[in-house]
Amino acid sequence: MASRPTRRAICASLVGLTAKAERPVTGGFVFESQNSGHAIRDHRQFPAPKQSVKLPIVIVGGGMAGLSAAWWLEKRGFRDFVILEMEKEAGGNSRYGQNEVSAYPWGAHYVPVPNTESVLVRELFTELGLFVDGHWDERWLCHAPQERLFLHGRWQEGIEPDIGLTAEDHRQFRAFDARIKEFRATGQFRIPMAIGAPADSPLDKVNFRHWLDSNGFKSPYLHWLADYSTRDDYGASSSDTSAWAGIHYFAARDHDEKGPLTWPEGNGWILRKLLQKLGKYVRASQPVVRIGKVGAAWEVQTAETLYTCGAVIYAAPAFLLTYLDSTVPPVKTMNWSPWLVANLTLDRMPAEKGLEPAWDNVTYNSPSLGYVVSTHQNIQMRTDRTVFTHYWALSGASPAQARRDLLSTDWGVWKERILADLERAHRDIRQCVSRIDLFRNGHGMVRPIPGFLTNPERKSWQNGRERFYYASADVSGFSIFEEAQYRGVEAARRALAGVS
Numbered sequence: 001m002a003s004r005p006t007r008r009a010i011c012a013s014l015v016g017l018t019a020k021a022e023r024p025v026t027g028g029f030v031f032e033s034q035n036s037g038h039a040i041r042d043h044r045q046f047p048a049p050k051q052s053v054k055l056p057i058v059i060v061g062g063g064m065a066g067l068s069a070a071w072w073l074e075k076r077g078f079r080d081f082v083i084l085e086m087e088k089e090a091g092g093n094s095r096y097g098q099n100e101v102s103a104y105p106w107g108a109h110y111v112p113v114p115n116t117e118s119v120l121v122r123e124l125f126t127e128l129g130l131f132v133d134g135h136w137d138e139r140w141l142c143h144a145p146q147e148r149l150f151l152h153g154r155w156q157e158g159i160e161p162d163i164g165l166t167a168e169d170h171r172q173f174r175a176f177d178a179r180i181k182e183f184r185a186t187g188q189f190r191i192p193m194a195i196g197a198p199a200d201s202p203l204d205k206v207n208f209r210h211w212l213d214s215n216g217f218k219s220p221y222l223h224w225l226a227d228y229s230t231r232d233d234y235g236a237s238s239s240d241t242s243a244w245a246g247i248h249y250f251a252a253r254d255h256d257e258k259g260p261l262t263w264p265e266g267n268g269w270i271l272r273k274l275l276q277k278l279g280k281y282v283r284a285s286q287p288v289v290r291i292g293k294v295g296a297a298w299e300v301q302t303a304e305t306l307y308t309c310g311a312v313i314y315a316a317p318a319f320l321l322t323y324l325d326s327t328v329p330p331v332k333t334m335n336w337s338p339w340l341v342a343n344l345t346l347d348r349m350p351a352e353k354g355l356e357p358a359w360d361n362v363t364y365n366s367p368s369l370g371y372v373v374s375t376h377q378n379i380q381m382r383t384d385r386t387v388f389t390h391y392w393a394l395s396g397a398s399p400a401q402a403r404r405d406l407l408s409t410d411w412g413v414w415k416e417r418i419l420a421d422l423e424r425a426h427r428d429i430r431q432c433v434s435r436i437d438l439f440r441n442g443h444g445m446v447r448p449i450p451g452f453l454t455n456p457e458r459k460s461w462q463n464g465r466e467r468f469y470y471a472s473a474d475v476s477g478f479s480i481f482e483e484a485q486y487r488g489v490e491a492a493r494r495a496l497a498g499v500s
């Protein structure tokens, strides 16, 4: 049910104070592009475009998938294309912000050190100077301490629960690790997923929570870790996630990985580097409002321009296409997780007892995913001011219901929810925070629901249409940088072959 702001919260937000009269907190919502998206959904009439342009390839969407398609085309010496981006800036879920204290992410904030088989990621990271002579740039390998968990009233190192577990809990964690090792050895769980994923799997017939239960994994701590992990990577609870995808989270990475790679602005660092090379192709603030086939050509229309092209690389969300092209049926079976990302500016760090702050700070049994500290990679000795990026995957209700709550709840109420969440571990958080900005991302990422491996809608995105190639991470059924890059490059390969 959409929650209504309480009177206390409304009064508090009006004066910028909480009821306990802490320091004022300012802020607001950022990006707020729902109106452009909803105008497309509602088939609003758009003005006739003022100009027309012919090009061999048009890329729709300037997130990591669209930019990766462009990266690959340009590397092959192909330059006759544009990237049409709805927002004022390209980047999608990898956008970032900057204030007087630090840069900070608005979504994606790390990439695990890629396995050797993730060849495209390694190629890009070598080009960007992250991987030189077989060594990862130490500046951007996450510094210690990497992760901590607030459990039973105190912080412990790492996010795998350790404090207060029974011998049976510990045994189950060891048994789970052993099962994951076996799964890893099957070669099914790889990145990009396309190089390992089977066409079908019994693991994809059930949800991850059910799989844990039916395999004797009943420890509440293990259940929490599994649920935390699926919320973290897929924005969905373990009971809404395919067991295959849940296992992929644990089994797809090489065991001896170091890292992850992370930056103050998160994956915005990669975005910035890509835009230095590819920004010239981006047409920002150009939402595509219609796509259609006319004879052998495709037409892609924005408010200003009608593009006629030989091939389309579609790197915008898959659910949107039905509103752009009336011949495409609506997506019925796949769904997208809504997210709330908050950037909190702190004038000082909260007081700590025990462990020092880590890069990633998680509270056991919190509905949120905790926060990352944007200044963590700074090499200067001490920073008082910082920015916390607080992540909240709204996985408790159905995506549609959670989206309604996300959009109908005002800033003051969200501010209170976030501060109350942080207060579990930081009693003095209200004395530290001076600003909270919020990004409501209604369709943050596609969910790998049970049955996603064989899902006909996802299959249709994989197949594409005649010289129309889907590129976003949606094609993989789950959204991480590596999948967006792989799908972008695959679409570019096919598009180039299609127009040559």
Ligand SMILES: Cc1cc2nc3c(=O)[nH]c(=O)nc-3n(C[C@H](O)[C@H](O)[C@H](O)COP(=O)(O)OP(=O)(O)OC[C@H]3O[C@@H](n4cnc5c(N)ncnc54)[C@H](O)[C@@H]3O)c2cc1C
Pocket: 040, 060, 061, 062, 063, 064, 065, 066, 084, 085, 086, 087, 090, 091, 092, 093, 094, 106, 107, 108, 109, 110, 111, 267, 286, 287, 288, 289, 315, 316, 317, 320, 339, 341, 391, 441, 444, 445, 471, 472, 473, 474, 479, 480, 481, 482, 484
């Ligand atoms: C909160 C959050 C945290 C995340 N954290 C991580 C992380 O730490 N590490 C990681 O690897 N991944 C993370 N991800 C996953 C992230 O989605 C991927 O890493 C990747 O950025 C997805 O890229 P994409 O291009 O597939 O999609 P998107 O980033 O969604 O890009 C789609 C683009 O299409 C544009 N668009 C939409 N409609 C139109 C239109 N009509 N016309 C033109 N353009 C349009 C959008 O504006 C957007 O720029 C996170 C995602 C979220 C939501």
